[in-house]
Amino acid sequence: xxxxxxxxxxxxxxxxxxxxxxxxxxxxxxxxxxxxxxxxxxxxxxxxxxxxxxxxxxxxxxxxxxxxxxxxxxxxxxxxxxxxxxxxxxxxxxxxxxxxxxxxxxxxxxxxxxxxxxxxxxxxxxxxxxxxxxxxxxxxxxxxxxxxxxxxxxxxxxxxxxxxxxxxxxxxxxxxxxxxxxxxxxxxxxxxxxxxxxxxxxxxxxxxxxxxxxxxxxxxxxxxxxxxxxxxxxxxxxxxxxxxxxxxxxxxxxxxxxxxxxxxxxxxxxxxxxxxxxxxxxxxxxxxxxxxxxxxxxxxxxxxxxxxxxxxxxxxxxxxxxxxxxxxxxxxxxxxxxxxxxxxxxxxxxxxxxxxxxxxxxxxxxxxxxxxxxxxxxxxxxxxxxxxxxxxxxxxxxxxxxxxxxxxxxxxxxxxxxxxxxxxxxxxxxxxxxxxxxxxxxxxxxxxxxxxxxxxxxxxxxxxxxxxxxxxxxxxxxxxxxxxxxxxxxxxxxxxxxxxxxxxxxxxxxx
Amino acid sequence: xxxxxxxxxxxxxxxxxxxxxxxxxxxxxxxxxxxxxxxxxxxxxxxxxxxxxxxxxxxxxxxxxxxxxxxxxxxxxxxxxxxxxxxxxxxxxxxxxxxxxxxxxxxxxxxxxxxxxxxxxxxxxxxxxxxxxxxxxxxxxxxxxxxxxxxxxxxxxxxxxxxxxxxxxxxxxxxxxxxxxxxxxxxxxxxxxxxxxxxxxxxxxxxxxxxxxxxxxxxxxxxxxxxxxxxxxxxxxxxxxxxxxxxxxxxxxxxxxxxxxxxxxxxxxxxxxxx
Numbered sequence: 001x002x003x004x005x006x007x008x009x010x011x012x013x014x015x016x017x018x019x020x021x022x023x024x025x026x027x028x029x030x031x032x033x034x035x036x037x038x039x040x041x042x043x044x045x046x047x048x049x050x051x052x053x054x055x056x057x058x059x060x061x062x063x064x065x066x067x068x069x070x071x072x073x074x075x076x077x078x079x080x081x082x083x084x085x086x087x088x089x090x091x092x093x094x095x096x097x098x099x100x101x102x103x104x105x106x107x108x109x110x111x112x113x114x115x116x117x118x119x120x121x122x123x124x125x126x127x128x129x130x131x132x133x134x135x136x137x138x139x140x141x142x143x144x145x146x147x148x149x150x151x152x153x154x155x156x157x158x159x160x161x162x163x164x165x166x167x168x169x170x171x172x173x174x175x176x177x178x179x180x181x182x183x184x185x186x187x188x189x190x191x192x193x194x195x196x197x198x199x200x201x202x203x204x205x206x207x208x209x210x211x212x213x214x215x216x217x218x219x220x221x222x223x224x225x226x227x228x229x230x231x232x233x234x235x236x237x238x239x240x241x242x243x244x245x246x247x248x249x250x251x252x253x254x255x256x257x258x259x260x261x262x263x264x265x266x267x268x269x270x271x272x273x274x275x276x277x278x279x280x281x282x283x284x285x286x287x288x289x290x291x292x293x294x295x296x297x298x299x300x301x302x303x304x305x306x307x308x309x310x311x312x313x314x315x316x317x318x319x320x321x322x323x324x325x326x327x328x329x330x331x332x333x334x335x336x337x338x339x340x341x342x343x344x345x346x347x348x349x350x351x352x353x354x355x356x357x358x359x360x361x362x363x364x365x366x367x368x369x370x371x372x373x374x375x376x377x378x379x380x381x382x383x384x385x386x387x388x389x390x391x392x393x394x395x396x397x398x399x400x401x402x403x404x405x406x407x408x409x410x411x412x413x414x415x416x417x418x419x420x421x422x423x424x425x426x427x428x429x430x431x432x433x434x435x436x437x438x439x440x441x442x443x444x445x446x447x448x449x450x451x452x453x454x455x456x457x458x459x460x461x462x463x464x465x466x467x468x469x470x471x472x473x474x475x476x477x478x479x480x481x482x483x484x485x486x487x488x489x490x491x492x493x494x495x496x497x498x499x500x501x502x503x504x505x506x507x508x509x510x511x
Numbered sequence: 512x513x514x515x516x517x518x519x520x521x522x523x524x525x526x527x528x529x530x531x532x533x534x535x536x537x538x539x540x541x542x543x544x545x546x547x548x549x550x551x552x553x554x555x556x557x558x559x560x561x562x563x564x565x566x567x568x569x570x571x572x573x574x575x576x577x578x579x580x581x582x583x584x585x586x587x588x589x590x591x592x593x594x595x596x597x598x599x600x601x602x603x604x605x606x607x608x609x610x611x612x613x614x615x616x617x618x619x620x621x622x623x624x625x626x627x628x629x630x631x632x633x634x635x636x637x638x639x640x641x642x643x644x645x646x647x648x649x650x651x652x653x654x655x656x657x658x659x660x661x662x663x664x665x666x667x668x669x670x671x672x673x674x675x676x677x678x679x680x681x682x683x684x685x686x687x688x689x690x691x692x693x694x695x696x697x698x699x700x701x702x703x704x705x706x707x708x709x710x711x712x713x714x715x716x717x718x719x720x721x722x723x724x725x726x727x728x729x730x731x732x733x734x735x736x737x738x739x740x741x742x743x744x745x746x747x748x749x750x751x752x753x754x755x756x757x758x759x760x761x762x763x764x765x766x767x768x769x770x771x772x773x774x775x776x777x778x779x780x781x782x783x784x785x786x
Contacts, residue, residue: 416614419577419686420676421604421631434618 056462073380082229093227156199209266331390343402386463401443405436560734607677
């Protein structure tokens, strides 16, 4: 809650319009096409019922989105019952889809304080896909067939799947599948890697629009290993008590989307490249839930050139770039305020220095997503946790350079200064710090350039910035969208580097 | 600081008091004994050269006189008072110091470097005047040099600036650690001469000085007495002519012969110093 109010106080840049009193309903999704689309449908439906919405699409993965929901940072996101049962409750799959839904519907309010709305009407289970030609030549139709050939095959699996009990570990024990090689691949690249023959097996979703784009075969789960994954809205308990109208609106979608419709919608997004807001509004109109013709001002289709795509989204990219600079600027400033004094203190306590600096260095080795995940229970989602995580990431080069810069500052000059009667404090302020300034600046510069890159991860916890098009572009396998975030981010890194190089030159003592 | 009065430029008169004294000073760095029970009195107004090879302990002895080195045993007295009872920072502000490479602060212009000690002593108002006077004393035109960066100076100019910085606050004691050691022969001779003249003229006021050098010629040229150190022990202390005429040990004799100092030099030295 504290995190949430801080978030609202600080994330001025992300405030959306509020037609009615009361906080907007925060609608989130996980970072893959179907989740984006369902969340957008939730959002548009709520808006059509006069309820204000704040969109937070593309939150990290299951862990991040669920933590954010429990922490009250978001109000609703689309989730799957099987995931709820296996990953979140940690239970073994049991029974049919009804049994699974009943189980999670009963346990979640008690254990986590969140609730499932009735399922949307389709299942999206894991789909293990191979190239059709290879499957034909090996005679593979089922996962049992796969088990026989797995020893010669290379798998490219999403990190999520590799780690989940209903993923690779469970699959291995259920079918005895042992791949020759398992590589972690992002959802966005796995199909391309499979198509190109870099890997032989990938994991996907049964409703995936992208599987249809390529000549792939989905192997049959002949031992019924994968539990039912019914899609449903997972909502915070607070939403139910404070905003029953929102819950009622969301429940209108229950049972309305069958698997055929979902697959078609996913194809519109992932294969045809139609913008998600348009696909969502068309789908809601077809279902008779909203009136058609909600004006959507997107003209960017997959056919349009990159240049016209960029120009059409120029204002959005500008605000994302400003947001990105805000993330980098504030986190870097915080890091400098912490790291420079810390480096100076450590210089005075030489014994503690190396262990402490190494400890700070360990922060650097944590995967960005993991660090962001740790932030959610403390700070919720959005700007504040992103700033804290980015600041922690920036500490190391600045502490290290401050420490060594001050320690190694021209020893002869320092000796002369002491011999002529300067106190330790005077030596530090008037001699060592100025002499170390270029080294400290170099550390700040390193931190800043890394920060520009790392800040793209902030999109995973809804903090915006240039990571937003990168994350959604990766999820939708839309190169144009990825580049529209990646190129400005790279240019920003260059500009920051050159600017700080200028500052570094400027602080160089005595020419 | 309390200071006993004594005539300026005093010779080794028995009445002269010690400005600086080392009493059985021992200093170890890890396993190495840098000073092994050294006792030395430096009298008011005289210049003592500490000579010896690298590692003989001469720099360590010098640095114990301004508290940069704390003895493990023995005492260091400044004006008759134990240095450990004194405020070393205030003490250092009353001592000039010139290291081998000048030790100029590279991020400050020449003027600011020379103003350092006057400013530390709170003479903000006339620090500039003192700095200019001090630059003139070492033969540098303040107008031409005040605004230069240390990196723009030649080696000789840098040492002159370091000397000016050491003299700017009018110290009664001057510590010099191989001040001309890194210079080419001609520049070195130039600076040695300037320094000798400076002392002889008394323009910088009455001054006691300790000079660390490995160059015997320099020691004989600039010092009233020479202290020869070897392996952290004092081999001999005496005037140049005493050393030449009566070397106390084989080591001193070898040192003299390696430096090609002959008994002929003793005559020259005696004439020059008016003995």
